[in-house]
Amino acid sequence: MHRARTILTDPLVLAALSILVLLGLGEAVSPGFARGDQIVRLLTVSAILGIVAAGQSLVVIGGREGIDLSVGALISLGALLAGNVMSGQDGNILPAILVAGGVTFAIGIVSGLGVTVLRIPPLVMTLGMAGVVQGALIAMSRGTPSGNAAPTLMAFVNRPLVFGLPGILFVWALIALAMWFLLRRTTLGYAIYAMGSNERAAEFTGLPTRRLRTLLYGLSGMFAGIAGVCVIGYTGNSFISVGDQYVLPSIIAVVIGGISLAGGTGNYFGVVLGAIALTILQSVLTTLQLEFWGRQLIFGAVLLALMLLYGRTRQLRV
Amino acid sequence: MTQTPSAEPSPARALHAQGVTKRFGAITALSSGRISVGKGEIHALLGANGCGKSTLCKIIAGTVSRDGGTLEIDGRPADLKSPREAEALGVALFYQELSLVPQLSVADNIFLGHEPRNAAGFVDRRRLIADTEVLIARFSAVAGSGFAAGTNVSRLSPDQRQIVEILKVLARNPSIIIFDEATAALDKRQVDLFFSILRTLKAEGVAIIFISHRMDEVFEIADRITVMRNGETVAEYGAGEVDRDTVVHDMVGKLADHQREARPPRPAGETPRLVVSSVSGGRLRDVSFSVAPGEILGLGGLQGQGQSAILQGLFGAEPFARGEVSVDGRPVRLRRPADAIRAGLAYVSGDRGRDAALHGRSIFENIAAATLVSERRRFVWPSALKPRFEKAAAGLNTKYAGMEAPIGSLSGGNQQKIFIARWLATDASILLLDDPTKGIDLGAKGDFFELARDLAAKGTSIVFYASEDAELLGLCDRILVFNSGAVTAELSGDTRDAFHLTRAAYGETA
Secondary structure, three states: HHHHHHHHHHHHHHHHHHHHHHHHHHHHHHOOOHHHHHHHHHHHHHHHHHHHHHHHHHHOOOOOOOHHHHHHHOOOOOOHHHHHHHHHOOHHHHHHHHHHHHHHHHHHHHHHHHHHHHOOOOHHHHHHHHHHHHHHHHHHHHOOOOOOOOOOHHHHHHHHHEEEEEEEHHHHHHHHHHHHHHHHHHHHHHHHHHHHOOOHHHHHHHOOOHHHHHHHHHHHHHHHHHHHHHHHHOOOOOOOOOOOHHHHHHHHHHOOOOOOOOOOOOHHHHHHHHHHHHHHHHHHHHHOOOOOHHHHHHHHHHHHHHHHHHHHHHHHHH | OOOOOEEEEHHHHEEEEEEEEEOOOOOEEEEEEEEEEEOOOOEEEEEOOOOOOOHHHHHOOOOOOOOOOEEEEEOOOOOOOOHHHHHHEEEEOOOOOOOOOOOEEEEHOOOOOOOOOOOOOOEOOOHHHHHHHHHHHHHHHHHHHOOOOOOOOHHHHHHHHHHHHHHHHHOOOOOOOEOOOOOOOOOOHHHHHHHHHHHHHHHHHOOOEEEEHHHHHHHHHHHHHHEEEEEEEEEEEEEEHOHHHHHHHHHOOOOOOOOOOOOOOOOOOOOOOOOEEEEEEEEEEEEEEEEEOEEEEEOOOOOOOOOOHHHHHHHHOOOOOOOEEOOOEEEEOOOHHHHHHHOOOEEEOOHHHOOOOOOOOOOHHHHHHHHHHHHHOOOOOOOHHHHHHHHHHHOOOOOOOOOOOHHHHHHHHHHHHHHHHHHHOOOOOOOEEEEEOOOOOHHHHHHHHHHHHHHHHHOOOOEEEOOOHHHHHHHOOOOEEOOOOEEEEEEEEHOOOHHHHHHHOOOOOO
16 A cells, blocks of 8 residues: 555656656547657657756755746757857857857856855746846847758757657757766765755765855756757747746656755656656647647646645655 | 751742652653742852753743642742743743844834734834833943934844843843843853843842853852752752852762773873864854874863854864864864865764754765765765775664665664764764764663774774763863853863863863
């Protein structure tokens, strides 16, 4: 009984089950929904969300109310920068990634310093940063889309590379491995959990918690910037609010993945499943021809329902 | 024992407590508490750490309920169920901790929760201000307050705040006031000011119970003295009819000179492992000492006299403002725990949940954190580290299900062993123990003392603060006794006994 309950409330099992149920539901509503090429398509979209959620995971695990609401604006910024650096030239792909990742990393570090040095609550700091970046984006682009993805990048994101899978899925798998290695095999990873679990105790073992926390926001910014490069690779060009739709889902994916918003627990594999489940849900809702507001409403409700579920089980587990 | 019968004429007695008992779980805090205070009398309550004086005061103030015994206030039996009931009978407890709200005015603070109301039930601002001004005027003769009812508390100096704290207590017009370590944060001038306030209250007929950590103060201000030991009132005197050493003997008792194991003297001319020179800052005033390799140095005295401040300062958690520290002859800068850890220092806190436990993480992770820092590792290979950690934990007799079990699955004592193992795995050369046995069971305490002796025998230097004097006397080679942030005595050899420890704890030098 107890065992059955633990398995059913295990975030990984729950996420995997919901993926299957949602696929079945999609297939029932619109035959062909769960076809192979469709699933690859869904995974490609999940990868972008999953990359954003990787940064979000780090910030949340690091604790002290960690959250990054600036990821949306930073995705948009990453896409815009990458598009302009590339200007449709294959030779500029690497510089585009470096510029997009570097600038968003730097902006994330600024948010991190606001949180650690000025002690501004993360929610406020990253929300404020989102506003600043969004404003700067409008000023920079004068509100019109600019920049083009290089053809190779578009092919890498959209066309099958090996085994019928696009390159972005392999990148995502590499990121997942890197996240596992970072969290389970490096001192930095152990420090992130320690800090999220009990910051004072972490300091008392000599860990430089301020520097670490600042770095986490930098990494979250960088992941958002990379996701921005993927977005422009997916769509070909970008518009200035392209990243907005990822903010709430990146947080929901983290929560579905079993990471407590209180910090100090969870891992990235759950988040991978969470990102996939959420993307399929979004697709099912689109197939049902639900308006944007309807999707938004259901997303919010899913997040709140998960908080209720996990909030309760955490107390049971102690 | 000098069991002086209470000779006070009973009509003048403001407070009489007799045979008061209190148990907390398996621990008897109070086996026979007695105190009798007359109106207009300043009564000092003395005793070593854990003798039950604070518990007795809390029972009188209604914050703790008694298990047995009698309590009379103004000659009538009182059965207090809450602080409110005690307050209604005129009992006030003055806390050492500052309890003021800086954003509010003096008047708002003084009447916080007791604001005068008008007919409509709203706060009557005019009366609030007027009542406060009366209070301030009453004490301006002695205190020269220099602030008004409307002044914001954030703009007051620390000693003015102390006056507001006292006015806050007086605003309830109490007939019995308990001052628990009210002078702990005050300098000499402020103590004089506080005493003149006490004398004014005494002249008004208020009964005062005064707990202090300074024998000088007790003999300066008190009319009568009650001494407690091991949860029991053992003596009562008029202040003029007793000398200080008699009082200390009463606090310590006869049994206290228990058998100590002989320790080999440290070799002469040995280079000290740790040298602390003239450190100050926070509560500390010019503290110097040194510790030899393999020595166990005890920090004694009443609670909160700077012992923890020294340890946290050495660990870089609350850095010293001034002074120097050197390890093995090399000066070290201790600005954060990482500095201390790399210099070979380790800190074990008595407050595990706050300072040590990585809640929800595995035992492995709880041990690993310090090793990763001290060895400047970048990568973690659990299979390489586990055998080391298991060895460190096994040395302490730790009972646990496995390195992957969550830390919360262990008892308090076993958790503390894990936090000690955390440092054993780093091969720290200096262990700073900050009341480490707080709240752990006797078996674990035994293991802990055995481990401390083993480590010392292998050359680890240990600086040990314990709130229980018996632990210090049983374990330490030397004991530094703290009072008000300074070292008042160093006990070793013949003076390393409970009598000298208690005497020095009350600020008596040599």
